[in-house]
Amino acid sequence: MKLAENKATLTYNNGASSIDLPVYQGNIGPDVIDIRKLYAQTGMFTYDPGFLSTASCQSSITYIDGDKGELLYRGYPIEQLATNCDFLETCHLLLYGDLPDAAGKIEFSERVTHHTMVHEQMQFFLRGFRRDAHPMAILTGLVGALSAFYHDSTDINNPAHRDISAIRLIAKMPTLVAMAYKYNAGQPYMYPKNNLSYAGNFLHMMFATPCEEYVVNPVIERALDRILVLHADHEQNASTSTVRLCGSSGTNPFAAIAAGVACLWGPAHGGANEACLNMLEGIMKNGGIETVGEFMEQVKDKNSGVKLMGFGHRVYKNYDPRAKLMQETCKEVLAELGLENDPLFKLAMALEKIALEDDYFVSRKLYPNVDFYSGIVQRAIGIPVELFTAVFASARTVGWMAQLNEMISDPEYKIGRPRQLFTGETRRDVPPMSDR
Numbered sequence: 001m002k003l004a005e006n007k008a009t010l011t012y013n014n015g016a017s018s019i020d021l022p023v024y025q026g027n028i029g030p031d032v033i034d035i036r037k038l039y040a041q042t043g044m045f046t047y048d049p050g051f052l053s054t055a056s057c058q059s060s061i062t063y064i065d066g067d068k069g070e071l072l073y074r075g076y077p078i079e080q081l082a083t084n085c086d087f088l089e090t091c092h093l094l095l096y097g098d099l100p101d102a103a104g105k106i107e108f109s110e111r112v113t114h115h116t117m118v119h120e121q122m123q124f125f126l127r128g129f130r131r132d133a134h135p136m137a138i139l140t141g142l143v144g145a146l147s148a149f150y151h152d153s154t155d156i157n158n159p160a161h162r163d164i165s166a167i168r169l170i171a172k173m174p175t176l177v178a179m180a181y182k183y184n185a186g187q188p189y190m191y192p193k194n195n196l197s198y199a200g201n202f203l204h205m206m207f208a209t210p211c212e213e214y215v216v217n218p219v220i221e222r223a224l225d226r227i228l229v230l231h232a233d234h235e236q237n238a239s240t241s242t243v244r245l246c247g248s249s250g251t252n253p254f255a256a257i258a259a260g261v262a263c264l265w266g267p268a269h270g271g272a273n274e275a276c277l278n279m280l281e282g283i284m285k286n287g288g289i290e291t292v293g294e295f296m297e298q299v300k301d302k303n304s305g306v307k308l309m310g311f312g313h314r315v316y317k318n319y320d321p322r323a324k325l326m327q328e329t330c331k332e333v334l335a336e337l338g339l340e341n342d343p344l345f346k347l348a349m350a351l352e353k354i355a356l357e358d359d360y361f362v363s364r365k366l367y368p369n370v371d372f373y374s375g376i377v378q379r380a381i382g383i384p385v386e387l388f389t390a391v392f393a394s395a396r397t398v399g400w401m402a403q404l405n406e407m408i409s410d411p412e413y414k415i416g417r418p419r420q421l422f423t424g425e426t427r428r429d430v431p432p433m434s435d436r
C-alpha cells in the first residue's frame, strides 16, 4: 500500500483534540482513510451498514470504475477478455495474475479437464434431495460436502492445498450443476468428456443423453463461455465478501465457497437473472408488451415493492460493461436459434428503452446490469430458469478462490469481525417467572 502525503484529520466540536489518520493510495480508484487505530485512539467505531464507504481489504485482482462503466481483471478490460480469451485463460489470469502463454494454456486446461469427475459417492448424496429441490439448495450442499471427499486439500493455510482446491472446484462445479439438473429432470447423469472445451463439456453434461451423440453448437458454446468470462469475478461483492469472511476463520476452501454459493442465491445478487426472467414472464402473462407502461408505473411507485430486476447496481452508475457484451451475445444466440422475434427479448428491449429515457431511472443512474440479458441467453440455450444462478456460481468460483488466496496470502489479513452500534436493552435483571 502506498502512503499518501496528505492525512485525514478528525476533529470534534467539543474541544477534544483532533487526530490524524493515514491515507493510502491505490494504483487507480479512490484513496482510503486508514481507521485501524481509530478505536484505540478515540474509543469510537465507524458506522457503515452495507459497507457503502468501507474498503474491507486491499486487492490487485479486479478493478471497477462504476462511473465510467469499466471492469478490469488484473488490468485487462473485460471487453478484450470476452473477445480474445476463453474462460480457462480468464481463470488462469485471475488465479495466477497473468494470461497463460500457449503452452501454459494447454497445461492449465489439461489440469482442469482431468479434475472434472466427482467422487462416485456424490450421486448417492445427491439422491437425498427431493427431485424438485432448488438447484442452489443442492449446490450449496454439494459444494460444502466436497470437503468430506477431498481430505487432502482442506488446509486453507497451505498454498498447495488452496491451489488444488481451486482447480478441483473450477473443474467440478459444472459437473455438480449438471448433476443437479439431470436429477431434477429424471435423466441419467452424463460423465464429463475430456475432448470438449470447458463450456462444450458443460453443455454436453447438461443436454446430452446416453441415447444419441450430442454435437456441441459452437455459437452456443461461445455464448456460454462468454457468460462464464463475464461472471468470473467482480471485486468485493456480497458473495465474495462472504467467502473472504468465512475463509478468514481458517475454515477449508470448500466450506468457504459453499458460503459464497449460499450468498449468491439471493435475488439482489446472483439470483437477479432468475428474478429478471420471472419478471419478464410475469409481464407476458399479465398482458404482454402493451402493459409495459403500467408495469413501469408500479416500479416507480415506492409502495408497490416492485423493482425492475436486472437494473441498477451498487457500483455501476453507468451502463454495466458486461450488459453490453451480453446484449451482443443475446442477439447472436437468438439469430443462431432462429428466435430473433422472441417475445421475451422484444419485451426486454422495450423495458430497457423506456427505463433509459425515464427520469426515475436516469436521475438515479439505474442502467441494465449483466443479469438483464444473461437470463434471456440462458433460456434460449435451454437452461431452466431455476438453474441460472447455479451457472453464475460455476463462473464465480474462480473469482472466489482467487480472492480467498489473496486474503490468506496477505500479511495484514485478520479474522473478519465487524463491530456494532448497540441499540438494545441496557443491563437488567431476570425477573422471577411470576413477574414476567
Ligand code: CMC
Binding pocket: 234, 237, 267, 268, 269, 270, 272, 299, 306, 307, 308, 309, 310, 311, 312, 313, 314, 315, 364, 366, 369, 370, 371
Ligand atoms: N428498480 C427500481 N428502483 C430501483 C432499482 C430497480 N431495479 N434499483 C435501485 N432502485 C432505486 C432505489 O429504490 C433507490 O431509490 P430512492 O433513492 O428513491 O430510495 C435508488 O434507486 C438507489 O438504489 P439502492 O437500492 O439504494 O441501491 P443499492 O446500491 O443499495 O442496490 C441493487 C443495488 C443491485 C441491490 C438494486 O439496484 C437492485 O435491487 N436491483 C435489482 C436487482 C438486480 O438486478 N441485482 C443484480 C445486481 S448485478 C449482479 C451482481 O453483481 O450480483
